[in-house]
Amino acid sequence: MAFLQVENLSVHLPTGPRREIEAVHSVSLDIERGDRVGIVGESGSGKSITGRAIAGLLPTNPRVRVNGSIRFGDREMVGAPARAWDEIRSQTVGMIFQDPSTFLNPVMKVGQQVREAIPAARRSGRDAASDPRVLEVLALVGLPDAAQVAQRFPHELSGGMRQRVLIAIAIAKTPDLIIADEPTTALDATVQAKVLATLDDTVRQLGTALILISHDLAVVANMTDRVYVMYAGRVVETGTTRQVLTDPRHPYTQALLRSVRSLTDEDTELWSIPPDLRREIDELVTGGVR
Amino acid sequence: MLLEVRNASKTFRARRGAGQVHAVKSANLTARPGEFVAIVGESGSGKSTLARILLGLIPLSSGTVELDGVPLSRMTRAQRTHYRLNVQAVLQDPSGSLNPRKTVGRSIGEIVRLHRIAATREDVAAKVAEALAHVGLTPAEHFLHRYPHELSGGQRQRVLIARAIVLNPQIIIADEAVSALDASVKAGVLNLMNSLTQRLGIGYVFITHDLPVVKKVAQYVYVMKSGEIVEEGPTKQIFEDARHPYTQSLLASALSLDVPA
Amino acid sequence: MTAQQSPPRRTAAPRTEWIPAVGGRGGNPDAVWRVFLRKPATRLFGGIFAVMVLVSLVGPVFAGDPVTTKHPVLTPPSAAYPLGTDNLGRDFLARLLDGGQISLLVGFSVAAMCLTFALIVGGLAGFYGGVLDTILVKVMEFFQVIPGLVLALVAATLIGSNVTMIVIILGVTMWPGVARIVRAEAMRISQLGYVESQRAAGFPGLRILWSDVLPNALPPVLVATTMTVARAILAESGLSFLGIGDANRPSWGALLNQAQPYIASAWWMALFPGLCIFLVVLAINMLGDSLNDALNPSIGKVK
Numbered sequence: 025m026a027f028l029q030v031e032n033l034s035v036h037l038p039t040g041p042r043r044e045i046e047a048v049h050s051v052s053l054d055i056e057r058g059d060r061v062g063i064v065g066e067s068g069s070g071k072s073i074t075g076r077a078i079a080g081l082l083p084t085n086p087r088v089r090v091n092g093s094i095r096f097g098d099r100e101m102v103g104a105p106a107r108a109w110d111e112i113r114s115q116t117v118g119m120i121f122q123d124p125s126t127f128l129n130p131v132m133k134v135g136q137q138v139r140e141a142i143p144a145a146r147r148s149g150r151d152a153a154s155d156p157r158v159l160e161v162l163a164l165v166g167l168p169d170a171a172q173v174a175q176r177f178p179h180e181l182s183g184g185m186r187q188r189v190l191i192a193i194a195i196a197k198t199p200d201l202i203i204a205d206e207p208t209t210a211l212d213a214t215v216q217a218k219v220l221a222t223l224d225d226t227v228r229q230l231g232t233a234l235i236l237i238s239h240d241l242a243v244v245a246n247m248t249d250r251v252y253v254m255y256a257g258r259v260v261e262t263g264t265t266r267q268v269l270t271d272p273r274h275p276y277t278q279a280l281l282r283s284v285r286s287l288t289d290e291d292t293e294l295w296s297i298p299p300d301l302r303r304e305i306d307e308l309v310t311g312g313v314r
Numbered sequence: 315m316l317l318e319v320r321n322a323s324k325t326f327r328a329r330r331g332a333g334q335v336h337a338v339k340s341a342n343l344t345a346r347p348g349e350f351v352a353i354v355g356e357s358g359s360g361k362s363t364l365a366r367i368l369l370g371l372i373p374l375s376s377g378t379v380e381l382d383g384v385p386l387s388r389m390t391r392a393q394r395t396h397y398r399l400n401v402q403a404v405l406q407d408p409s410g411s412l413n414p415r416k417t418v419g420r421s422i423g424e425i426v427r428l429h430r431i432a433a434t435r436e437d438v439a440a441k442v443a444e445a446l447a448h449v450g451l452t453p454a455e456h457f458l459h460r461y462p463h464e465l466s467g468g469q470r471q472r473v474l475i476a477r478a479i480v481l482n483p484q485i486i487i488a489d490e491a492v493s494a495l496d497a498s499v500k501a502g503v504l505n506l507m508n509s510l511t512q513r514l515g516i517g518y519v520f521i522t523h524d525l526p527v528v529k530k531v532a533q534y535v536y537v538m539k540s541g542e543i544v545e546e547g548p549t550k551q552i553f554e555d556a557r558h559p560y561t562q563s564l565l566a567s568a569l570s571l572d573v574p575a
Numbered sequence: 576m577t578a579q580q581s582p583p584r585r586t587a588a589p590r591t592e593w594i595p596a597v598g599g600r601g602g603n604p605d606a607v608w609r610v611f612l613r614k615p616a617t618r619l620f621g622g623i624f625a626v627m628v629l630v631s632l633v634g635p636v637f638a639g640d641p642v643t644t645k646h647p648v649l650t651p652p653s654a655a656y657p658l659g660t661d662n663l664g665r666d667f668l669a670r671l672l673d674g675g676q677i678s679l680l681v682g683f684s685v686a687a688m689c690l691t692f693a694l695i696v697g698g699l700a701g702f703y704g705g706v707l708d709t710i711l712v713k714v715m716e717f718f719q720v721i722p723g724l725v726l727a728l729v730a731a732t733l734i735g736s737n738v739t740m741i742v743i744i745l746g747v748t749m750w751p752g753v754a755r756i757v758r759a760e761a762m763r764i765s766q767l768g769y770v771e772s773q774r775a776a777g778f779p780g781l782r783i784l785w786s787d788v789l790p791n792a793l794p795p796v797l798v799a800t801t802m803t804v805a806r807a808i809l810a811e812s813g814l815s816f817l818g819i820g821d822a823n824r825p826s827w828g829a830l831l832n833q834a835q836p837y838i839a840s841a842w843w844m845a846l847f848p849g850l851c852i853f854l855v856v857l858a859i860n861m862l863g864d865s866l867n868d869a870l871n872p873s874i875g876k877v878k
Contacts, residue, residue, distance in 0.1 A: 212356035296502030411768035
């Protein structure tokens with residue numbers, strides 16, 4: 025039985041007083057323990073919504089509809105009560121978002137926020153900065169001088185350090201799965217390299233499964249073993265990362281790769297997906313329906 | 315035409331009164347029409363401050379910005395207008411760089427009217443249509459009455475470029491103009507920028523933190539760190555024979571598409 | 576131009592996936608208006624308010640003379656006198672309608688005054704910042720601490736009370752509240768990319784303030800101005816009730832004041848003005864609330 029099995033997931037989101045859009049259509053994934061999987065796509069492809077759906081973090085607007093199946097082991101989560109999701113999120117799934125500033129409480133010290141994620145530490149009533157579990161987790165994510173950092177507020181830390189704190193919070197509850205949504209997009213290149221290395225290390229050490237959502241193929245290439253390519257809310261191609269990136273089958277993946285390579289390869293001219301090719305791909309993927 | 319920055323420095327008073335922030339220290343830079351110059355640096359490097367200095371949006375603490383030998387600070391009104399017409403900006407953040415309450419037609423048209431490039435309704439409309447055509451947003455009628463939120467990120471970026479070129483500038487200062495765009499859209503906009511150089515002779519000062527992109531489009535690169543230009547040179551040289559350790563570390567952090575074994 | 580006090584913030588434009596919002600700040604201006612008009616609250620209370628305004632404007636023409644004392648004294652509502660007559664034999668319906676004109680006039684005039692001052696002072700302060708901001712904030716604070724009631728009493732004693740004086744005093748004491756909101760919005764908007772783009776394009780400061788900053792600052796300001804109408808009507812009613820009101824053209828509050836000795840005997844003299852004040856304030860507040868909702872929709876909190 026797969027650790028996480030998503031079958032035929034679809035998500036409808038409201039876009040106006042009387043309109044809605046199908047952001048995710050018929051998406052299926054399966055993740056085993058320890059898997060390193062990427063979800064790749066452009067903005068609007070539905071990759072973030074998929075990630076949020078798996079973590080149970082979609083808006084509670086009653087017009088948001090989720091259909092299909094999301095199963096952790098034999099636990100079906102679609103339609104499950106909030107309590108079930110709370111449980112899953114406190115033990116099984118940790119999520120790392122792109123923008124730490126909206127996820128970190130600006131008026132709470134960092135150490136405290138990490139402690140909030142560890143039920144045992146919370147109960148112990150010890151001061152966050154001296155709690156060994158908090159310090160251990162902060163050290164694990166490569167934050168130098170963990171005791172010092174624990175005493176700081178988020179705005180006193182650099183972007184890279186904040187992102188590492190997010191990782192720390194996510195792993196503090198020793199989840200079985202981490203979903204990272206564009207974790208390094210807002211960071212500078214040098215910091216990105218370090219944070220990704222940290223994430224890589226951590227996940228490897230703890231044996232956690234990882235779903236890495238990104239528009240950046242290079243990030244996915246370096247961090248994942250398998251990849252799902254999404255376009256217009258659907259999975260258009262999947263396979264091992266190596267396979268998909270060196271020998272793409274779907275026209276969209278081929279076009280995407282061509283475009284990305286044209287940005288970095290010396291000898292190729294800059295190439296963007298022309299409108300008629302895009303229309304063709306749209307037709308192919310969605311059959312004209314959206 | 316020659317845009318020159320000589321020994322420019324800018325110091326800000328830090329927020330909590332704790333000393334000063336040296337955003338830019340003794341920067342030297344030149345830009346010409348038809349040339350693609352890049353300023354590369356990470357956050358806090360001062361590159362955005364330098365961009366705004368080039369645009370005359372921030373006064374210098376010391377040094378000069380000169381257009382054809384005339385310093386910005388000593389320009390007459392007419393010379394200033396000449397400066398504005400010839401050095402335009404495409405700034406970062408596509409979701410915030412356009413007034414959400416103005417249609418595309420109005421956003422571009424008001425610039426035309428401000429600088430009296432055209433006066434009558436028809437003339438202004440013609441100019442706007444021309445600019446939209448240059449950036450590939452055709453048919454123009456389709457876009458004139460759109461609001462920014464009705465456009466995609468790439469389209470908004472093109473509108474920003476249209477606003478910049480409608481005055482026929484010689485040099486465009488582009489601050490993170492493509493950073494927030496998806497790969498294909500990014501390639502499209504960069505292609506557009508190159509084609510504008512070919513068609514209209516526009517030169518660029520391209521500010522970015524994205525080093526790999528620079529390799530593709532720029533001819534000359536300035537690398538900035540903590541307010542200083544630590545290295546500069548032709549693109550090939552920077553990428554193949556970087557001298558400064560910071561440049562080398564920047565190059566080393568770039569992730570490649572090749573899947574590690 | 577604004578003297579920049581700190582280095583320009585480079586915020587990486589977030590690549591958040593598009594979770595669409597309905598209307599909202601900076602969102603589709605047309606949609607916000609339509610959402611507002613579609614809300615049942617808007618239709619109900621907008622209707623009530625519109626009716627009251629219309630009746631107050633047009634009613635007096637048909638209702639007869641509010642001043643003549645020829646009618647029988649203190650008659651309860653009947654066919655001949657729909658709202659009865661007062662202690663001096665005046666047709667109460669006529670007086671109520673006339674009073675409505677005054678109350679509403681005061682409400683709108685004060686709100687208009689507040690909006691004007693607030694946009695000018697708040698806009699300049701928020702946009703230019705620096706020394707100008709410090710000075711203007713002090714000005715706002717000064718006017719905010721003036722005790723309106725005391726000022727009104729003093730003015731009434733010195734000049735005698737009339738509608739103009741009341742409008743001026745209320746306007747002068749109520750505008751800082753709205754100005755604060757304008758200032759906060761102007762400050763926020765001035766940091767946004769499009770203001771900087773306009774500067775780079777060569778637009779002069781005041782033009783940017785007028786054409787880009789203020790229009791985008793309007794939503795919360797409009798809500799506040801709507802509430803100001805209600806507050807002004809209430810304040811004026813309060814002042815009139817205390818006797819500081821135009822004796823010749825009594826507003827609803829003044830009518831309430833005049834009804835005091837007759838509360839037990841002539842219930843209609845107190846009920847109708849009170850009811851009118853209540854209804855109009857309720858309607859305006861609900862409209863303001865509805866407008867606020869249309870402007871700041873929540874797509875729903877994350878579980």
